[in-house]
Amino acid sequence: MNRPVYLDHAATTPIDPRVAAAMAQCLGMQGEFGNPASDHEFGHAAAALVEQARARVAASVGAAPREVIWTSGATEANNLAIFGIARHYREYGRHIVTARTEHKAVLDPCRELERHGWRVTYLAPDGGGVVHADQVAAALRPDTVLVSIMHVNNEIGVIQDIAAIGAVCARHGGARLHVDAAQSAGKIAVDFAALGADLMSLSAHKAYGPKGVGALLLAQRGGGAGTQLTALQFGGGQERGLRAGTVPTHQVVGMGLAFELARAAAPEAAGIASLRERLWQGLASLGGTLRNGDAARSVPHILNVSFEGVEGESLLAALRGRLAVSTGSACSSALQEPSYVLRALGRDEVLSESSLRFGLGRFTSEADIDAAVASVTEAVLRLRRIAGA
Amino acid sequence: MNYSELTLRYFETAVGAGVLAGPDVHRGAAGSRARGTWVQFDVQVASGDIRAARFLAFGCPHTIAVSAWVAEHAAGRGADRALPQSVQELSDRFEVPAEKRGRLLIIEDAWVAALAAALQR
Numbered sequence: 476m477n478r479p480v481y482l483d484h485a486a487t488t489p490i491d492p493r494v495a496a497a498m499a500q501c502l503g504m505q506g507e508f509g510n511p512a513s514d515h516e517f518g519h520a521a522a523a524l525v526e527q528a529r530a531r532v533a534a535s536v537g538a539a540p541r542e543v544i545w546t547s548g549a550t551e552a553n554n555l556a557i558f559g560i561a562r563h564y565r566e567y568g569r570h571i572v573t574a575r576t577e578h579k580a581v582l583d584p585c586r587e588l589e590r591h592g593w594r595v596t597y598l599a600p601d602g603g604g605v606v607h608a609d610q611v612a613a614a615l616r617p618d619t620v621l622v623s624i625m626h627v628n629n630e631i632g633v634i635q636d637i638a639a640i641g642a643v644c645a646r647h648g649g650a651r652l653h654v655d656a657a658q659s660a661g662k663i664a665v666d667f668a669a670l671g672a673d674l675m676s677l678s679a680h681k682a683y684g685p686k687g688v689g690a691l692l693l694a695q696r697g698g699g700a701g702t703q704l705t706a707l708q709f710g711g712g713q714e715r716g717l718r719a720g721t722v723p724t725h726q727v728v729g730m731g732l733a734f735e736l737a738r739a740a741a742p743e744a745a746g747i748a749s750l751r752e753r754l755w756q757g758l759a760s761l762g763g764t765l766r767n768g769d770a771a772r773s774v775p776h777i778l779n780v781s782f783e784g785v786e787g788e789s790l791l792a793a794l795r796g797r798l799a800v801s802t803g804s805a806c807s808s809a810l811q812e813p814s815y816v817l818r819a820l821g822r823d824e825v826l827s828e829s830s831l832r833f834g835l836g837r838f839t840s841e842a843d844i845d846a847a848v849a850s851v852t853e854a855v856l857r858l859r860r861i862a863g864a
Numbered sequence: 865m866n867y868s869e870l871t872l873r874y875f876e877t878a879v880g881a882g883v884l885a886g887p888d889v890h891r892g893a894a895g896s897r898a899r900g901t902w903v904q905f906d907v908q909v910a911s912g913d914i915r916a917a918r919f920l921a922f923g924c925p926h927t928i929a930v931s932a933w934v935a936e937h938a939a940g941r942g943a944d945r946a947l948p949q950s951v952q953e954l955s956d957r958f959e960v961p962a963e964k965r966g967r968l969l970i971i972e973d974a975w976v977a978a979l980a981a982a983l984q985r
Contacts, residue, residue, distance in 0.1 A: 784922075785922075786900060786901075786922055786923050786924060788865065788924040788925065789875070789923065789924055789925050789928060792865070792867065792872075792875065792924075792925045793875075793876075823898070824898070824899075824900070825897060825898060825900065828900065857878075860881065861878050861881045861920065861921055861922075861928060862897075862902075862920060862921060862922035863883070863904065863920035863922075864922070
């Protein structure tokens with residue numbers, strides 16, 4: 476049986492076979508299965524691999540190895556950044572700035588802090604999904620301790636001008652900048668230091684690495700102590716006491732190699748962008764199609780389109796067995812609610828619900844794109860006919 | 865979202881999707897596209913019996929599947945206002961999730977409106 480065409484790489488990617496092989500070397504009796512915290516040969520060998528992986532991840536995103544804190548993924552990294560900063564700097568202020576279009580892994584921690592007395596400003600993006608640096612500047616207050624703005628939006632693929640926002644935060648002095656880079660690291664060039672971010676969340680599985688591992692970058696620039704953080708979990712002192720728990724050697728080795736391979740594969744972005752435009756041109760020929768997000772500022776691998784005259788759940792159901800895509804973000808697709816990201820861009824409820832996010836990847840072919848266009852065209856025309864549209 | 869085999873079959877085939885024309889055709893609609901669910905039925909009534917029915921639906925797979933089933937099973941029935949099965953029976957038959965049962969009421973409203981138009985003649 477043929478599997479559907481997979482165009483959901485923004486939700487997750489398959490593990491690169493080279494990454495899987497490297498991970499497997501850390502699992503069995505003959506491999507480096509030791510606890511990296513153990514003081515014997517097995518532990519030392521595992522620890523060496525962990526540090527090699529740390530260096531690989533750091534090098535791929537313009538960070539220093541000591542700035543990498545392993546986590547279970549970007550969601551944990553976001554939580555550690557937001558709660559960790561909020562708790563550490565609570566005597567300085569209890570105000571946070573973020574955007575309405577952030578991932579739930581940022582919005583939900585912010586809402587939790589609101590329940591405990593913090594104030595949060597949620598910036599509205601423009602119609603293209605862009606949050607501007609001057610909006611951030613206007614929102615900053617003397618008691619602002621954190622600004623959290625994602626690098627690339629997970630639904631529409633729009634790239635934010637993090638360097639400009641970082642400059643605004645630097646001028647403020649007290650506001651640390653956290654950047655959720657789950658959709659950018661490993662997909663486009665990311666330079667932690669040059670962007671001026673104080674914290675950055677990374678995910679392995681969005682970049683052909685394994686699920687269950689990620690990292691938080693914590694800036695340690697200059698001669699001082701750098702950005703400080705209060706730990707959220709305790710019980711072993713790993714990761715300089717900032718994230719307790721045995722470091723999973725195979726997972727971080729996978730992430731390290733995946734990020735290193737992503738650097739080498741940077742030229743593939745132009746090819747993916749070409750495929751994305753082929754996809755858009757094919758879908759646009761249907762008529763009644765609206766491209767969501769500022770196309771001039773979007774990553775190559777994400778295309779988000781609303782289809783007039785069809786209902787979103789039916790569209791997704793009509794594509795079953797032929798095409799794997801998302802409506803809204805994968806984490807909230809099961810809820811069948813209109814995308815809050817598209818609503819924030821000004822799309823009405825029906826168009827927000829009738830959107831598809833196409834996520835292209837390293838292994839996507841022209842044949843995949845053509846098959847996707849054919850499947851969506853057939854489904855949309857059929858549903859429009861049923862709806863009398 | 866998981867769907868029953870019956871729901872998928874009627875959603876995928878959408879038998880009876882379309883409109884009818886003619887002097888003995890009556891139309892009723894309910895719901896709103898802007899609110900996510902809209903259903904229209906055309907019924908052809910002669911001598912007090914439904915000869916044919918067609919539907920249009922903008923909505924979720926359950927909405928389309930149930931509307932198709934209603935249109936298919938209406939032919940040959942008397943032109944009273946009742947659905948071929950009650951909303952509860954349709955909900956059970958198509959395993960409609962509780963949070964979606966309001967959409968079956970829209971289908972019922974559209975059906976009742978079409979039959980009301982026929983009975984007024």
